[in-house]
Amino acid sequence: MGLLRALVEAAGADYRQWKALTRVMLKADTRSTAFGGAQAGAAKEGGSGVARFGTMALMYGFFGLLLAPTVWTLADPFLSATVVYTAVLLMVGSTILMEFQSVVIVPDDYGILAFRPVSSTTYFLVKLTNVVIYTSTLAILLAAASVVTLGVLHGVVVAGAALVGLLGLSLATALGLIALYGAVLHWVPAHRLERMLSYLQLVTSLGFFAFIFLGQELYTSPAVAALDVEPSGWTLLHPATWYAGLPALAAGQGGAFVIGGLLLGAVALVGLFRVSTRHLSLSYAHRLAARSEAPRERPKAPAAGALPRRGARAWSWMSPEFRAVARLIRAQFRFDTRFRLGVLSVLPLSVLYLVMGLEDGRLPDPFTGSALQAAGALNLLHIAALLMPTMLMMNVGYSESAPAGWVYFATPCRAPRLLRHARMVVMMAFLVPYLAILGGLLAWFFGVWWHGVIHVLVLGLVANGALQFAQLLHPVLPFSQSPQKMQQSGRFFGTFIIMIVPLGLLGVLMAFGYRSPTGILATLGGLLVANVLGELAVSSKVSRRMEGLEFTG
Amino acid sequence: MIETRALTKRFGDTTAVDALDLRVEPGEILGFLGPNGAGKSTTVKMLTGMLQPTSGTALVAGFDVVTHPLEAKRRLGLVPESGAVYETLTGREYLEMVADLHHMDPDRAAKRIRDLLGLFDLHDAQDQRLKGYSKGMRQKVLITAALLHNPEVLFFDEPLNGIDANAAMVVKDLLRELATKGKTILFCSHVLEVVERICTRIVVIAGGRRIAEGTAADIAARAGTATLEEAFAQLTGVRDTGDVTRDFLAALE
Numbered sequence: 001m002g003l004l005r006a007l008v009e010a011a012g013a014d015y016r017q018w019k020a021l022t023r024v025m026l027k028a029d030t031r032s033t034a035f036g037g038a039q040a041g042a043a044k045e046g047g048s049g050v051a052r053f054g055t056m057a058l059m060y061g062f063f064g065l066l067l068a069p070t071v072w073t074l075a076d077p078f079l080s081a082t083v084v085y086t087a088v089l090l091m092v093g094s095t096i097l098m099e100f101q102s103v104v105i106v107p108d109d110y111g112i113l114a115f116r117p118v119s120s121t122t123y124f125l126v127k128l129t130n131v132v133i134y135t136s137t138l139a140i141l142l143a144a145a146s147v148v149t150l151g152v153l154h155g156v157v158v159a160g161a162a163l164v165g166l167l168g169l170s171l172a173t174a175l176g177l178i179a180l181y182g183a184v185l186h187w188v189p190a191h192r193l194e195r196m197l198s199y200l201q202l203v204t205s206l207g208f209f210a211f212i213f214l215g216q217e218l219y220t221s222p223a224v225a226a227l228d229v230e231p232s233g234w235t236l237l238h239p240a241t242w243y244a245g246l247p248a249l250a251a252g253q254g255g256a257f258v259i260g261g262l263l264l265g266a267v268a269l270v271g272l273f274r275v276s277t278r279h280l281s282l283s284y285a286h287r288l289a290a291r292s293e294a295p296r297e298r299p300k301a302p303a304a305g306a307l308p309r310r311g312a313r314a315w316s317w318m319s320p321e322f323r324a325v326a327r328l329i330r331a332q333f334r335f336d337t338r339f340r341l342g343v344l345s346v347l348p349l350s351v352l353y354l355v356m357g358l359e360d361g362r363l364p365d366p367f368t369g370s371a372l373q374a375a376g377a378l379n380l381l382h383i384a385a386l387l388m389p390t391m392l393m394m395n396v397g398y399s400e401s402a403p404a405g406w407v408y409f410a411t412p413c414r415a416p417r418l419l420r421h422a423r424m425v426v427m428m429a430f431l432v433p434y435l436a437i438l439g440g441l442l443a444w445f446f447g448v449w450w451h452g453v454i455h456v457l458v459l460g461l462v463a464n465g466a467l468q469f470a471q472l473l474h475p476v477l478p479f480s481q482s483p484q485k486m487q488q489s490g491r492f493f494g495t496f497i498i499m500i501v502p503l504g505l506l507g508v509l510m511a512f513g514y515r516s517p518t519g520i521l522a523t524l525g526g527l528l529v530a531n532v533l534g535e536l537a538v539s540s541k542v543s544r545r546m547e548g549l550e551f552t553g
Numbered sequence: 554m555i556e557t558r559a560l561t562k563r564f565g566d567t568t569a570v571d572a573l574d575l576r577v578e579p580g581e582i583l584g585f586l587g588p589n590g591a592g593k594s595t596t597v598k599m600l601t602g603m604l605q606p607t608s609g610t611a612l613v614a615g616f617d618v619v620t621h622p623l624e625a626k627r628r629l630g631l632v633p634e635s636g637a638v639y640e641t642l643t644g645r646e647y648l649e650m651v652a653d654l655h656h657m658d659p660d661r662a663a664k665r666i667r668d669l670l671g672l673f674d675l676h677d678a679q680d681q682r683l684k685g686y687s688k689g690m691r692q693k694v695l696i697t698a699a700l701l702h703n704p705e706v707l708f709f710d711e712p713l714n715g716i717d718a719n720a721a722m723v724v725k726d727l728l729r730e731l732a733t734k735g736k737t738i739l740f741c742s743h744v745l746e747v748v749e750r751i752c753t754r755i756v757v758i759a760g761g762r763r764i765a766e767g768t769a770a771d772i773a774a775r776a777g778t779a780t781l782e783e784a785f786a787q788l789t790g791v792r793d794t795g796d797v798t799r800d801f802l803a804a805l806e
Contacts, residue, residue, distance in 0.1 A: 404640075410629070
């Protein structure tokens, strides 16, 4: 405790306030229900924050188990630590991008703390502690099996050093992204912040996933594979190697580059901490709060008898529930930072997969060539088509304005219809345009236009099935649940795993259904029937779930 | 008409509403009073279909809220205590959404929205997002939303929260006029003077049970006090306010 107090006070924060606020934040996280907010009925299934974290722990632990055999095979402490740390870097980075950017940049607690005698440094340190507790735990879960393996191979000291290096890397990753957001908050004028944050989210996500992509390319290229990866000047370009030097040093693999890497790692930690502290404080929360308080638009009052706006008229032919949901989703996407950032954090991955899928400049026609080859080449495009709408569908249930969900309970709307229309809006606004572009590209690449059209039809039906499944799994009324920490990344990684099923199905359909006109008709017919059955299943499940549903917000 | 028969709601071991019998006739404004945690909002939530009763019956406009929820909800309007709205929508968009949820004809809804917002002086702000509205402006939007479909039964849970004096006068007059047109109104408020002035009858509850009923004068007379405020304090077991103030100040010493 004495050491912790000394550390907190050395950072310039008030220890007692830091302790009190950190404790409260963690209590709030563990007490909040995963699906709290408007739908108490759902809360029973969602469980507590502890249960939610337990699920995440299992998932990260499972990913971690997959890394351990690589460590065992590589044996070399530096190389194996670099591989594990790279995975940690990617996982922690993704989690912060999807999850904690909102914790860092949205001043939820500003209204509670702004008028109290809390310094900016203490405020920052509390926020940082909260992020670090989560990211460090996830990093440990992800690397636990690998650290144990290193311990078995090289002894307890190496395992201990690997653990310290791991925490250093995790902290540096968190600080790096916080510093980036903090810098944006510092330099961008208040009235442009909201838009700028969206662009930043897009760019950082794109950059981050491009980094993953380039990393994959680099490590799988024959030239790099032929290299004996020893600590050297070029390995220092990769931050994970800085911290991988620690277990290497403990195993007796010292050297100038290892020491240099460790120094770089230490400098990065100190430097990023200083930059973050400078840029993220109560005064920045104040800037954000001022941004959210200030009325952004003062449109002129419409003239008497003026026609309703185009958007409103465009939906006039749709059902009332559709119009209500579409209006809400559109407004949330435009103005709810959390929702938009949640969607934008997934969008770059979809674009990247689209680009990666097309990178060779040619795509095999699944109707004429080998189905296996086609599946290999098209899988990334398929993931992009399935992942984005599914994630979006899951995000549609969550909003800071969840208490306003009372309106669904006190009006004569039918919950199953609202849910179905929410899915339709997602399909029409996001999936259909994506599939239209993809259809054009595929028709061009395949050289036979109707091959492209049919494949996109099949993909659309499978994607609709995936959306139905997402709703079957977790039916929630639009924006009726308060968002909770670790939900977005949990859903993302969970969806990624579940994606194996529709991808496998597409492979099977291409192998057996695309071989003859009858097969194609049977494929389309079968998928249509499956979609209809899915619709019935969703409708029945939602009706049952909504029966006796209560509003507790 | 609003009617509850032995309406009960339990949360675990806690009984929030305990076998409550209530009846509000068309043309009546029932003042629904009680101290914090008495069960007022829980009762309103059960009557509007937001909470399921543990037992008993809740009828709105003759329809059982549990067995015929949509029929009941078509005939009710609610201003909730929370005042929660989707802040990303503009005032007009929010009202359009509510109109859609009530299946109102879009043209008719647009005209009514324009008219009602004008009456509340919100015409100029109708295309601003609700996030930028003051608390009072939001409350006006919620009152408009509750009236939009011209319901038979109205539930007003602290409707004057944050509303300025002029708008409050409009709302009070409006409630009286609505009652004369045969609407059934349940009015919850902690502001006893307002309740006393506009409600035709008052029900006081505490611990989820009805403890007094009648006009303000009846209740005060039965409690042996001069005012409704004093009767309320006596009925709901509040200590002498002078004693409480003195104890507070002593605790700060």
